[in-house]
Amino acid sequence: MSLSVGSRVLPGWFARPVEQVAPELLGCWLVRRSSSGQLWRGMIVETEAYGPGDPACHGYRKVTNRNRPMFGPPGLIYVYLIYGIYHCLNLVTDAERIPSAVLIRALELDAATLTDLAQKSTEGKTLGSPHRWAAGPGKLCRVLDINRDLSGAWLSPAAGLWVEPPLPTFQAPAVQTKRIGISQGQELLWRWYIKDNPAVSTP
DNA sequence: TGAAGGATTTGT
């Protein structure tokens, strides 16, 4: 059975252990429909996995109002607010009741998207050079207008946010390292990024 | 009911 139809990745594709899904998201495209109907696209170039038994995972202790989507079925969106300022986008994996999700840490925006975002005038000034506009989990949510309203929704056209498979020609070496910014679970090598890609948050 | 702190980013 096909897990991608009309070039969209379906929920079943996320129904695997998070540390298996996270590296395979590299090269996939995150597609966002803007409020004006524009489609913004960015290739996923950096991910991190958070899963069951992992002290850094928001679902490590128990279900709460905030982390509920992490315990939901694979293919859900989980967005949370960090430091009162930025949002972080996660894609829920594995199975229901198993807290797990992939943090999308950086995107390489395509040319058309950069052009469109540049016309929103204020963007260019506040975000620095274009190829770094989505180089970080907080930055990519800000530039693609992703916030907690999406948390708990299905990754889908209806939500205005979905994932498409890599181009047939996609091929790039991945680097596996330790996760960033956490105080527990630092030994796990659950961060992956595309080697030498200029949009990676911290090489 | 209150206090501590965070899967970040930016500027000093």
Place this chain on the structure above:
DNA sequence: CAAATCCTTCAC
């Protein structure tokens, strides 16, 4: 290296 800034979580 510290501020920004607000919500969530956990302790009392």
